[in-house]
Amino acid sequence: EFPASETDRTKIKSWAPPRDVQSFTPHRRVVDYLTSTGSDFESVRKEGVVASAVLVDGRLMPGTGTLLLLRKDAATPQELIVNPAIGLSMSLRGARGVYPTQLFAVMAFIRQSFEDAQRDGVIHQAYAKDPSGMTRPKWDPDYAALREVLEGARPVFFEANNAEDIRNVLKLAEEYSFRPTIVGGNEAWKVADELKSAGVSVLVSLDFPKPKRWKPKKEESDTSATEAVEELEPAAWREKKDMEERYANAGRLAEAGVTFALTSGGGKAKLREGARKAIEYGLSEEAALAALSTVPASLLGIPTISNVDEGMAATFLVSNGPLFDEDTKIAYTFVEGLIERGDTSAEPAASGDAPSVDLTGAWEIEMGEFSATMKLTQKAGSFSGSMSTDFGEAVVKDGTVSGNTISFVMVLSVGGDTFENTFSGRADADSASGSGDGPLGEFEWTAKRTSGPGEEALR
Numbered sequence: 001e002f003p004a005s006e007t008d009r010t011k012i013k014s015w016a017p018p019r020d021v022q023s024f025t026p027h028r029r030v031v032d033y034l035t036s037t038g039s040d041f042e043s044v045r046k047e048g049v050v051a052s053a054v055l056v057d058g059r060l061m062p063g064t065g066t067l068l069l070l071r072k073d074a075a076t077p078q079e080l081i082v083n084p085a086i087g088l089s090m091s092l093r094g095a096r097g098v099y100p101t102q103l104f105a106v107m108a109f110i111r112q113s114f115e116d117a118q119r120d121g122v123i124h125q126a127y128a129k130d131p132s133g134m135t136r137p138k139w140d141p142d143y144a145a146l147r148e149v150l151e152g153a154r155p156v157f158f159e160a161n162n163a164e165d166i167r168n169v170l171k172l173a174e175e176y177s178f179r180p181t182i183v184g185g186n187e188a189w190k191v192a193d194e195l196k197s198a199g200v201s202v203l204v205s206l207d208f209p210k211p212k213r214w215k216p217k218k219e220e221s222d223t224s225a226t227e228a229v230e231e232l233e234p235a236a237w238r239e240k241k242d243m244e245e246r247y248a249n250a251g252r253l254a255e256a257g258v259t260f261a262l263t264s265g266g267g268k269a270k271l272r273e274g275a276r277k278a279i280e281y282g283l284s285e286e287a288a289l290a291a292l293s294t295v296p297a298s299l300l301g302i303p304t305i306s307n308v309d310e311g312m313a314a315t316f317l318v319s320n321g322p323l324f325d326e327d328t329k330i331a332y333t334f335v336e337g338l339i340e341r342g343d344t345s346a347e348p349a350a351s352g353d354a355p356s357v358d359l360t361g362a363w364e365i366e367m368g369e370f371s372a373t374m375k376l377t378q379k380a381g382s383f384s385g386s387m388s389t390d391f392g393e394a395v396v397k398d399g400t401v402s403g404n405t406i407s408f409v410m411v412l413s414v415g416g417d418t419f420e421n422t423f424s425g426r427a428d429a430d431s432a433s434g435s436g437d438g439p440l441g442e443f444e445w446t447a448k449r450t451s452g453p454g455e456e457a458l459r
Helices: 038-045 103-129 141-150 163-176 188-198 216-222 225-231 234-256 271-280 285-292 294-299
Strands: 051-054 063-069 081-091 156-160 180-184 201-205 260-263 316-319 330-335 338-341 361-367 370-379 382-389 392-402 405-414 417-427 431-438 441-451
Touching: 081 141, 081 180, 103 141, 103 163, 156 163, 163 180, 163 188, 188 201, 188 234, 201 234, 201 294, 234 260, 234 271, 234 285, 260 271, 260 285, 260 294, 271 285, 285 294, 370 392, 382 405, 405 431, 417 441
Parallel strands: 081 156, 156 180, 180 201, 201 260
Antiparallel strands: 051 063, 063 081, 316 330, 330 338, 361 370, 361 441, 370 382, 382 392, 392 405, 405 417, 417 431, 431 441
């Protein structure tokens, strides 16, 4: 959190307030006030989120955001930072109780601020060229930040939700030649052609409000859709119309060819839940996936983060079924090779391959230089068990079988410390092999059945 203003508002003139009261502080940076470390993001990693653009919420020009890669092992805030200054947040919301408050005043204030920043730059250039007869100009960090905007060196994340506000942003951007990205964009679909023509992208918020008067579940269960609409109270009908337009926003932008990403909107919105609603109202699953991965990665200047290839940092998620199915769970999230386990207890979703081998029984397993015996019990696509090693008894958990592909986790406690090794590979009736990873690094493993059902039991 930014420090609170220490200005006594009772002693200021409303027509000439200090900048911190106006929320005219473009020099402030999120990166300078970060307190979070890697462990603070455990819950969002379990939801499959690997990176986060942290923008400044506020009026006028409250500050500059940062881009974080949510590494599990980040012991300090600095270790999370990918880009310390991704762009200035701006808004057409007026200041509280001081100039500017109304829209026309806000527009005038923004224009005047850009003009003043340009003039300040001219004075600095003139002094640098020939300081004779001049007083050294003071450095103004806010104007310096605005000049970066005007020079194209600092993007702008401009909060605007209704169509008219978005048009005002496009007008300002054209007038002063800066690069805006619309944030929120609830009515962006109404100006889709203008956004596409200007080449302006949108960060569409999935933080949908809960309907207060319209009860969609009741409507669907009680009557047919047509009858339900006819029976709605006028206020409920208007809310239904407004909500459905917000749900359909992303799909309409995709149809119009506007570049957009899906975001949490700064609230507590669940990304996949919100995406499902957008899909229900016209957005394709392919476009939804891109809007949560490759598109925001490109917009934020880290396109390679979404590359899954040999030699690349391992940053991806693993689900137990189609990503946007309601019952699908996030099993694992990897951020640069570091694993965060999500809901690994869930059996594979029904759309996955049925198991073609039953691992129930006893096995001998070789893991690099170590050997052990293993007893497994399989039920449908899941299995668990135990492993006897030279270091003691270990637990085998989170086992999954899809076709011939298997994975599991071995947990071993030694001297009060707990170690986890992950295994993945393929199995047939009497043998299995693959690769693993653990505290001692990567290793290869092979296993041979000594007793148990195998494939015959499945037949």
